[in-house]
Amino acid sequence: MIEHTFAEIHNVRQKRTFKIVVMLSLILAVIFLISLNTGTMRLTPEQVWAVLTGEGSQKQQTVLFRLRLPRMIIAILVGAGLAVSGAVLQGISKNALADPGILGINSGANLVVLLIVITAPASIFANPFLLPAGALLGSCCTAAIIFAMSYKKGRGLHPSRMLLIGIAVAAALSAISAILTLKLNPMEYDMVYEFSLGSLYGGDWDFVLSLLPWILGVLPFVIYKSHILNILHLNESAGVSLGYSVEKERFYLLLAALALAASSSAIGGGIGFVGLMGPHMARKLVGPKHQFMLPAAALLGAILVIAGDTVARSILKNTELPAGVVISMLGAPYFLYLLLKSR
Amino acid sequence: MYKQIRTVHLFTALAFVLLLSACNISNETASTESVAKAESGLQANNEVTEQQAGYPRTVKHEDGVITLDSRPEKIISIDEDIIDILSLLGHSPLGSEGLDEVADSALFAPYIEGKDIINMGNRMNLETLLDMDVDLLIFTSDKVRELDSLKDIAPYAVVAGGADYRTRIRQLGELLGEEQQAEAIIEDYDQQVETVKAEMPSDFEETVLVLRANGKDFTALSTEEFGLLFNELGFKPVKGMEAGGQLTIEGISAANPDHIIIAESIRESDPKKPNGLINMWEENPVWKSLSAVKNGNVHTVDKLLIEPVFSAQFEILKLAKEIIGG
Numbered sequence: 001m002i003e004h005t006f007a008e009i010h011n012v013r014q015k016r017t018f019k020i021v022v023m024l025s026l027i028l029a030v031i032f033l034i035s036l037n038t039g040t041m042r043l044t045p046e047q048v049w050a051v052l053t054g055e056g057s058q059k060q061q062t063v064l065f066r067l068r069l070p071r072m073i074i075a076i077l078v079g080a081g082l083a084v085s086g087a088v089l090q091g092i093s094k095n096a097l098a099d100p101g102i103l104g105i106n107s108g109a110n111l112v113v114l115l116i117v118i119t120a121p122a123s124i125f126a127n128p129f130l131l132p133a134g135a136l137l138g139s140c141c142t143a144a145i146i147f148a149m150s151y152k153k154g155r156g157l158h159p160s161r162m163l164l165i166g167i168a169v170a171a172a173l174s175a176i177s178a179i180l181t182l183k184l185n186p187m188e189y190d191m192v193y194e195f196s197l198g199s200l201y202g203g204d205w206d207f208v209l210s211l212l213p214w215i216l217g218v219l220p221f222v223i224y225k226s227h228i229l230n231i232l233h234l235n236e237s238a239g240v241s242l243g244y245s246v247e248k249e250r251f252y253l254l255l256a257a258l259a260l261a262a263s264s265s266a267i268g269g270g271i272g273f274v275g276l277m278g279p280h281m282a283r284k285l286v287g288p289k290h291q292f293m294l295p296a297a298a299l300l301g302a303i304l305v306i307a308g309d310t311v312a313r314s315i316l317k318n319t320e321l322p323a324g325v326v327i328s329m330l331g332a333p334y335f336l337y338l339l340l341k342s343r
Numbered sequence: 344m345y346k347q348i349r350t351v352h353l354f355t356a357l358a359f360v361l362l363l364s365a366c367n368i369s370n371e372t373a374s375t376e377s378v379a380k381a382e383s384g385l386q387a388n389n390e391v392t393e394q395q396a397g398y399p400r401t402v403k404h405e406d407g408v409i410t411l412d413s414r415p416e417k418i419i420s421i422d423e424d425i426i427d428i429l430s431l432l433g434h435s436p437l438g439s440e441g442l443d444e445v446a447d448s449a450l451f452a453p454y455i456e457g458k459d460i461i462n463m464g465n466r467m468n469l470e471t472l473l474d475m476d477v478d479l480l481i482f483t484s485d486k487v488r489e490l491d492s493l494k495d496i497a498p499y500a501v502v503a504g505g506a507d508y509r510t511r512i513r514q515l516g517e518l519l520g521e522e523q524q525a526e527a528i529i530e531d532y533d534q535q536v537e538t539v540k541a542e543m544p545s546d547f548e549e550t551v552l553v554l555r556a557n558g559k560d561f562t563a564l565s566t567e568e569f570g571l572l573f574n575e576l577g578f579k580p581v582k583g584m585e586a587g588g589q590l591t592i593e594g595i596s597a598a599n600p601d602h603i604i605i606a607e608s609i610r611e612s613d614p615k616k617p618n619g620l621i622n623m624w625e626e627n628p629v630w631k632s633l634s635a636v637k638n639g640n641v642h643t644v645d646k647l648l649i650e651p652v653f654s655a656q657f658e659i660l661k662l663a664k665e666i667i668g669g
Contacts, residue, residue: 041470059473066495067469128491182560182589186444186610190465191488201466202492318438318471319464 017292020285024299035072035310040317071203075306077215081264083278083301088257090279091229093159099275100261102166106270107173108142109135110196114180117188132266139262156247198271198324200309207267214263218256226290271324273331274301397520405484405501414520415478422483427654428512430454431528432521438463447614450645472496506570508653539660550581552600556620557608561590571659592629602666603635606646
């Protein structure tokens, strides 16, 4: 009888989740269409349609296929990656304030980007993959240091210990970055500062292709492991009694969170709040069960980043704002609301 | 359910913000189009034959070769530091990145005031750039970070950056069909350099330290960055400071130069408080104890004087005269 009730609750939740995921997908589709039609160069919906069907002028094709579409797809991938990474980290650490920053992703990426800017000749920056590759390297190295320091023989990887070590390592790396920043000339400072704020400027199909395998490869894996996340989030001993190797599963999930966050940050820079807000909003919509929450978080993250980037590239006529700034401006009030509400 | 409705409202608001942003851009684009039409009307009045002299031409630049069918008229500068040279060659750019950095500089005022140069910010909007139908984007080799993002949008050329002013002027002259004017500018510059060199006493041993005031600390410029003073005119840098670097006030005290040339950091300066980052040290006991301060040998200069700007070199020559004369 009790099992039947649980099944009923599960079914109701599944139906509700389905509806919400469909609704979020529709919202994402609407924002995608708005974004496709929005920019400093005016294209009417009819012109957009003409270009999409193979007509339109060379200039219109450049706007759509070279400037807007790849960047919008990058925004969706980065948003989904950061939000799901945040959800995984919050689940593993049982800390609702955890986000990819606790793995030192942003601080490690910033430090390596800084080192590249200081040491490499200016001509090398014409290679668009230099900074993303450096950022990826910095993220992974920092995360590896945090993993190694958090691991205790016999006790494994303790989440709260990892959180504290992550905060300490990130603070130390930020301090080194602050010292190195003093060596920068104004132009170099702009470059590093923009990366740290988060920006999708100049994103093209090469970036899409370099990010796509990470997101498409890791997202299904995380969703597949969502039942493990539920166990880790609630009661680890239950996981042990069910025959799971909790330590191993936690390590795999951490690696997955790192892969999502590091690849997203390498392309999008230090876009903040998405890893924090996406999971929170998803939890409010579909509840805490990860099999329901993760798809919703991915969609919400995608919506936040594509909306933020569309405003960032369109609101000023001659220049652009870093997308990370716009997302923080949109997200900070909501996050404050969450904090005040939970008091 | 109420919570879900609220969240959906949040996203509806987000979509509304996007729509507003789209409407805003539509209006602005309309005005850009009318400006562009007016500009093309003006261009039609120019002497076509004069414009086409020497074109088409193929020009080798720092990142390859470009073939220009006609003299580029709509030029966008990716480095604000070349606006003065473009202006001296008679081709002020249609727009430039980094205009905010030079807007309040007295040194640059003759080259930007009344010129209607569009301020493209620090990251120019790619769609606006495409819409402008630019003839030529000009980068310097110091500022090629955006090359990959911009090179598909308009023809581009990269000219020499840093303190290599002569090469930069020649390259710009070649791109703009103004080789003679470029040579005249270089000749005038060389003459002025030679004049100051001739006035330079052979036994002048006083040391010079060039500083950028950042607020809490200073950046010493290297002899390469300030090549005219140290390498061409032969002024003595402080021993050990040839490569430049970060300095605290104690570091300056340890270096104890005979002369200090100091300018505010472009990034940190406040246009409402001219020289505020320098004046803040006036009451500092370590600053007051410096030989250069005691002897009145602190030379406060325009912030562009310590940047790789060609027109600043003439001010450096004046300053050099002042130092050897003082």
